[in-house]
Amino acid sequence: MARFIAEIGSNHNRDDARARRLIDECADAGAGAVKIQVFRIEDLFAPEVLAARAELRTRSAWEFPLELLAPLAAHAHDRGLEFGATPFALWAVDAVAEHVDFLKIASYELLWHDLLRACAETGRPLLLSTGMATVSEIDDAVAVLRAAGARDLTLLHCVSAYPTPLEQCNLAAIESLHERHGCAAGWSDHSADPAVVERAVRRWGAEQVELHVDLADEAGNEAGEHNWTPARLGATIAACAGPPLTDSAPADGDGVKRPMAAEAHDVPWRADPSDGLRPLLATRAALPSGALS
Numbered sequence: 001m002a003r004f005i006a007e008i009g010s011n012h013n014r015d016d017a018r019a020r021r022l023i024d025e026c027a028d029a030g031a032g033a034v035k036i037q038v039f040r041i042e043d044l045f046a047p048e049v050l051a052a053r054a055e056l057r058t059r060s061a062w063e064f065p066l067e068l069l070a071p072l073a074a075h076a077h078d079r080g081l082e083f084g085a086t087p088f089a090l091w092a093v094d095a096v097a098e099h100v101d102f103l104k105i106a107s108y109e110l111l112w113h114d115l116l117r118a119c120a121e122t123g124r125p126l127l128l129s130t131g132m133a134t135v136s137e138i139d140d141a142v143a144v145l146r147a148a149g150a151r152d153l154t155l156l157h158c159v160s161a162y163p164t165p166l167e168q169c170n171l172a173a174i175e176s177l178h179e180r181h182g183c184a185a186g187w188s189d190h191s192a193d194p195a196v197v198e199r200a201v202r203r204w205g206a207e208q209v210e211l212h213v214d215l216a217d218e219a220g221n222e223a224g225e226h227n228w229t230p231a232r233l234g235a236t237i238a239a240c241a242g243p244p245l246t247d248s249a250p251a252d253g254d255g256v257k258r259p260m261a262a263e264a265h266d267v268p269w270r271a272d273p274s275d276g277l278r279p280l281l282a283t284r285a286a287l288p289s290g291a292l293s
Contacts (some may be wrong), residue, residue, distance in 0.1 A: 002186070002201045003208045004030065004237055005104075009037030009086065010062050011214040011227065018215070019068065019285075020075055022230075026213055027079035029234035034076050035104060035210070038096055039088035046277040046284050066095055067124065068220045073099045084127075093118040100124060104210070107131030107188075108195050108269070109240040112276045113142050113144045120148035127208065128153065129188045130177065131160030132259045132267045142181050153206050155181060158188035161262035163225045168260040169196055171255030174204040177257065184208065196251050203245040203252070 006026035012019040024033050041050065041060040050057055076083040082101040082253035087093045088109065096103070109115050110133050110287040119126055126145060130138050136156070141143055145153060155177040169191055178185035187200035200206040216225040228236075259267050268283040 002206050002240060003032035003048075004104045004233070005035050005039075005084065005208060005210040006031045006213040006230075006233065007032040007035050007210055008213055009035060009064065010070060012036070012064070014061070014063065014065055016068055016071070018139040019072055022073065022213065022215060023076050023079060023081065025215065025230035026233070026282070027076075027081050028232040030237040031081060031213075031233065033082035033084055035084040035086065036064050036072070037086045037088065037106075038066070038092040042272075043089035043092070043276070043280055046275075046279070048287055049279065049284060052287060067223065068081060069096060069099045076211060086118070087115070090115060090118050093122065097124065104156075105129065107133065107158050108266075108278060109138060109271045109276065110141050111273045112271045113141070113273060115271075116141055116144045117148040120145045120150040123149065125152035126150050126154070127156055127186070127210070129156045129158045129210075130257065131158035131188070132263050132270060133257070134259070135180075135257050138177070138181075138257065142183075146285065153181075154184040154186055156186045156188040156208065156210060157206075157257070159190060159260050159263055160266050161260070162190050163193075164189075164196075164260075165262055166191065166193060166196065167250045168253070168262050169200075169251040170255065170257075170260060171196070171200050172255030173206045173257045174200060174206050176255045178205070186210070191251075192226050193248075194232065194239065197236050198242075199245060199249060199251055200237045200244055201240040203247075203249075209240075232237050 008022045031210045038184045073083040084102040085096040103119045104127040107129040132134045187206040188210040212227045216229045269279040
């Protein structure tokens with residue numbers, strides 16, 4: 001059975017009580033782990049880009065209070081969940097390492113090999129998300145991780161579009177990643193479609209599934225098109241326990257790992273290998289011309 005990782009890093013609202021409730025409801029839904037994100041906004045984007053794009057500066061509302069690390073990790077463990085983190089800076093790797101059971105490297109940071117090395121050197125199990133990446137970029141990243149000591153590695157097929165169109169999920173790439181790299185493979189979901197997740201597990205053998213989870217409002221609605229409520233997560237986890245599927249479906253794709261059309265516009269917005277900041281240097285250079293507006 002696949003392990004389900006509930007990503008709550010964009011939905012804790014910097015509030016201890018809300019984060020604990022998310023952990024509790026994810027545990028009740030049958031998740032195996034919860035995960036946070038650790039960054040400061042200046043770790044994500046180059047200064048000139050933050051100055052030009054006011055909407056990017058609003059992401060400071062997602063910054064995780066480091067004083068919550070230890071108590072939330074303990075709470076997750078008390079609820080039988082593993083506790084993980086996605087660090088977006090080298091200092092963040094050091095800050096979270098002693099508190100987490102695993103680390104996840106985001107798709108946007110796949111090219112930043114210094115971060116990959118730092119994560120591998122912690123000795124923690126690693127998950128690498130592969131949205132927007134080419135085969136050669138993934139090959140290079142896996143080589144860096146293994147050279148730095150990574151032994152317990154899972155590659156997550158991902159399409160970095162929010163939400164991901166059904167016909168661009170290309171779920172067969174889960175199997176392609178597993179066969180090419182000889183390690184566990186899974187699915188980082190942005191489709192918010194139960195049928196897609198069920199298919200990732202029951203047809204393509206996803207060993208780990210990561211999903212963004214948020215609490216329902218008073219009307220039962222969830223925030224954001226790519227989020228899951230704990231109740232819907234629980235129903236999907238139960239459905240994934242069924243027997244293997246052998247049919248074909250539009251979400252399967254051809255299994256060739258490449259950037260999909262829905263995420264192509266974000267490819268230049270990945271972290272640059274030179275400093276770990278977004279977007280790539282060539283994209284930053286276009287800022288005065290208005291190309292980033």
